[in-house]
Amino acid sequence: MNPWLFVWIPAIAGCMAYFISNDALRRTLWLSVAFLHLIGSLFAASPPLTLFPGAWFGFDSLTALFLPITSILFLGASVYGVGALRRDARMPHPDRLPRRSFRFSPEAIFSGCMLLFLASMSGVILSRHFGLQWVVIEATTLASAPLIYYHRSRHSLEAAWKYLMICSVGIALALLGVFCLALAGSGAIETLTIEGMLERAGVLKTAWLKLAFIFILIGYGTKMGLAPLHTWLPDAHSEAPSPVSALLSGALLNCAFLSILRVHQVCLPCGIGDFSRDLFTLFGLVSMGLAGIFILHQPEYKRMLAYSSVEHMGILSLGVGLGAAGAYGSMLHALNHSLVKAMLFMAAGNILWMYRTKTASAIRGILRRNPTAGALWLGGFIAIAGSPPFGTFLSEFIVLRTLLDQSRWLAAAIYTLSLLTAFVGMASIMLRMALGDPNPTETREKLDPLCIAPPLILGFLALGLGVFIPRDLHLTLIQAAQAIGGFMP
């Protein structure tokens, strides 16, 4: 299968979506592209993987893991998004801006940007060339900034501005890293592909390679939300519409992570794998510790979820930093976290729609007022806390065991302490929201089935991964872990 299709089809559909004024037609286009993308990525991820030597796009084991994650989440977010747009159309908001004939309707911009966002994320996952990778990562920022600003409120404007500014500056630093990478080789274009760099592993100049890794880690790390570079993340995740938050957290952060892993892949055979591993470990632990502190006493529940994403990005980074089985744990956790966090953001979107507030203390008794929304919220809490039936438990445990195997007692202490802090913080906020007696004046409203099905299915997928990992997925995870310097014991 031609990998360019994953980029071009959503990109063209996205551009078309701006000009389609019929809502039903546009939504059909949007959902069918999302569905096709999922079918295609599952097909492409099944072995044998085809790498086209010298090509700028290709499938490898990391792609085979991350592309289906993005597809599943995008389909879920699209179905949820259509449901959310439908329920808003039934109950138009009094502040709704008058439609002007020469402008695209807000929904057209929304679906168009979503599809362009999908195209750019697919590009990041598939790209084998560091220059091209930079171009598509910056494109993800540009496609998602209007999505964050969708509500047209002061807060969303502030969040989108910070997102655009901080990420663009970070990514500009990453471009510097890409040039350093070119200088580590001879500077010719062919050598900037991953295969080209790996072929010359022996003759690359390690000083420039180290510099490149630092700049790219800082640049793309900003986008990935590694502390202390995460400052844009809580604002953007809490102000964006919920399906967008789900994609930002579950898919975009992974894409940025993958881009750093690509450089790590080059560092490994050049003998500076320990250098890059130490940096991964350091950033991972700092992110976990800081996020844990911010989750405690967080007044807003969507911000709490955002900080939880910072924490889980820390786990991913730490896992890669440990290598060995930790890399396997990290890959498995990337999958688990994406499913669970997307589910939680969608559940949060339902709650936001019911209560019209983001303040956690204003909400009580969701379970009694709307059992479905409450059950999703509670289920999400159990999953994100890493409790046994869910896959998150398994992946967090693998990382912990690797820490203990390598006798890194201090890191293991920080790891468990941060997980515990986050657990206590999230439990106190989320349980209080779900349990208790609701305010008697609140009415019971029916949620749109399109807004319930996606989080429910994602939740069941996360549950299933805790019970049973299919053989093909297991093999893909092992290959992905091997590609970034780990293995499964």
Place this chain on the structure above:
Amino acid sequence: MTTLTVLLALTGVLLLGSSRLSISIRLVAIQGFLLGMTALWGESGFHAAGLSSGLSGMLVKGIVLPWLLLFVLKQSGARREIEPFIGFGASMLIGLLLMGLSAWIAWRMQLVEQGLSPALFTVALDLMLVGLFLIITRRKAITQTLGYLIMENGVYALGVGAGTEFSFLLEIGVLLDVFVGVFLMGIMIFRIDREFEHIDTDRFIELRDTASGKLPVEAGEGVR
């Protein structure tokens, strides 16, 4: 070549000292032109390989983006940068220090072995630092956008200096990203001005982690 690098460094220092926003935008435009020239000339006379990237860079960074920013500036009614966190005189002094620092790093890195021009490398690093400095110490959203553009210019200059032969397609891709990025920032400044009636980003303090102060319920339309 040397003349071009000296002129580039000069725009950096002048940008740190300019308080009038319209002048700053024009300085960045001049900078974009000079950068396009460096891509065209290279180390030894006219450089045909740099023709496409040099000309497209000049068009976007020297004409289109400055024109867009001048338009946004006119709409917003802001004239000058008021009370930056670090004064203009001190900023220029720091600019000189940054240039010294860049030159020292360039000297330490023994670039000649790499086939890099130390002068161009110094200027590239200097422009990146100047851009970052402006983003951190200035209040107006438009100056921060300029800071981003200056930083991007610095990275671009390094790419020219390193002789990285990105293919034409990639160069256009990078340029398109920068263009769309600054375009979006321009639109946002426009809306920030309408919504807040100022474009001072240091007054963006409504989003934070503390529970102090009532966080008003979101009253926007659309997907929740």
